[in-house]
Amino acid sequence: MQDYLLMIVAAMFINNIVLIRFMGNCPVVGVTSSYESALGMGAAVVFVATMAGTTCWIIQKTILEVLEIEYLQTLVFILVIAALVQFVEILMQKVAPPLYRALGIFLPLITTNCMVFGVSVLNIKEEHSFMQTLVFSLASAVGFALVLLFMAGLRERMDATGRVPQLLRGVPITLITAGMMGLSFAGLLGMV
Amino acid sequence: MAARVVNEFTKGFWKEIAPLRFALGICPALAVSTKVESALGMGFAVVFVLCMSNVLVSAVRNVVPDKVRIAVFISIIATGVVIVELVMQAYFYPLFLVLGIWIPLIVVNCIVLGRAEAFARKNPILLSLSDGLGMGLGFTLSLVVISSIREILGSGTWLGMPILPEAYPGFGFLLRPPGAFVIFGLILGIMNLISARIEKKRA
Numbered sequence: 542m543q544d545y546l547l548m549i550v551a552a553m554f555i556n557n558i559v560l561i562r563f564m565g566n567c568p569v570v571g572v573t574s575s576y577e578s579a580l581g582m583g584a585a586v587v588f589v590a591t592m593a594g595t596t597c598w599i600i601q602k603t604i605l606e607v608l609e610i611e612y613l614q615t616l617v618f619i620l621v622i623a624a625l626v627q628f629v630e631i632l633m634q635k636v637a638p639p640l641y642r643a644l645g646i647f648l649p650l651i652t653t654n655c656m657v658f659g660v661s662v663l664n665i666k667e668e669h670s671f672m673q674t675l676v677f678s679l680a681s682a683v684g685f686a687l688v689l690l691f692m693a694g695l696r697e698r699m700d701a702t703g704r705v706p707q708l709l710r711g712v713p714i715t716l717i718t719a720g721m722m723g724l725s726f727a728g729l730l731g732m733v
Numbered sequence: 734m735a736a737r738v739v740n741e742f743t744k745g746f747w748k749e750i751a752p753l754r755f756a757l758g759i760c761p762a763l764a765v766s767t768k769v770e771s772a773l774g775m776g777f778a779v780v781f782v783l784c785m786s787n788v789l790v791s792a793v794r795n796v797v798p799d800k801v802r803i804a805v806f807i808s809i810i811a812t813g814v815v816i817v818e819l820v821m822q823a824y825f826y827p828l829f830l831v832l833g834i835w836i837p838l839i840v841v842n843c844i845v846l847g848r849a850e851a852f853a854r855k856n857p858i859l860l861s862l863s864d865g866l867g868m869g870l871g872f873t874l875s876l877v878v879i880s881s882i883r884e885i886l887g888s889g890t891w892l893g894m895p896i897l898p899e900a901y902p903g904f905g906f907l908l909r910p911p912g913a914f915v916i917f918g919l920i921l922g923i924m925n926l927i928s929a930r931i932e933k934k935r936a
């Protein structure tokens with residue numbers, strides 16, 4: 542049990558997928574100009590990344606490793622993720638239309654979110670068990686959503702004060718803020 | 734025609750340099766830029782994948798129906814990435830270890846899919862090739878700039894050769910992940926400054 546707790550803290554904060562592992566930076570820059578869109582994107586990623594992580598793990602263990610075609614991993618994983626995103630989109634449209642209206646526009650973007658793909662590959666690379674895969678994917682995705690929300694909140698405040706120099710507005714200040722945020726996350730290093 | 738080919742090639746270096754202008758493909762730009770050597774390796778891997786995907790996407794542009802185009806593009810790109818992965822593992826093993834997970838992650842590099850979607854599916858093969866080459870080399874250039882700053886100031890070396898005197902203590906912050914973000918943000922700010930100056934001169 543303690544192992545899982547440590548894993549959650551490590552994946553969410555200390556090795557944060559965005560700030561320390563550098564995955565999924567495009568949405569952090571792209572959709573954090575308002576709090577609502579950050580929330581939508583974050584929720585969509587948590588959902589898809591957890592499903593993709595576990596699905597890819599099952600496929601790796603039951604198909605790729607059995608047939609000894611691990612070298613096709615990249616190709617298979619990305620197709621699985623693309624198909625999964627499409628499937629989630631259709632399912633959501635039928636089952637939960639309000640949720641679809643809230644998250645729908647973010648779903649196609651997720652296919653090329655390197656965080657979803659990266660988590661799926663990391664699970665295999667670090668030889669996680671099924672339970673660990675589930676926990677790691679979920680915790681990483683929640684870490685991603687957290688950063689997205691923090692960033693959206695900070696950016697709304699920064700825009701409101703209007704004190705950011707003209708040349709650094711938009712993307713540059715977002716990246717510098719991400720660096721500062723990464724420093725504070727790295728401060729938790731001693732915990733694990 | 735020749736002028737257009739040259740034009741599509743050169744736009745990738747300043748006017749539309751992808752990571753710095755549009756914040757595309759910044760994840761690998763941040764991750765592998767601790768050393769110039771790994772930045773170059775990553776850059777050339779992307780150049781190869783980008784050229785191959787642009788040429789193939791352009792070749793099938795009139796055959797593929799619009800609705801399934803993303804799936805087709807991604808399969809093409811993934812095939813290119815698998816080729817790079819296997820070649821690198823066989824012939825450049827140390828580099829393969831350094832780049833690690835970032836080689837398969839070229840699949841989801843926004844630049845590659847972005848060029849397929851925005852350029853290659855509307856343009857003939859030759860133009861797409863020159864676009865891919867220019868964009869890829871522009872990406873490599875940005876990586877080299879960032880990694881040069883990080884390597885020289887962070888550890889006092891460039892491409893492994895010592896540049897600064899031995900007594901230089903090294904600025905470890907730049908080699909750690911947060912340093913990458915800050916340096917990247919500052920470079921973008923400087924780019925904006927230079928662009929603003931050029932605009933002013935023209936006006």
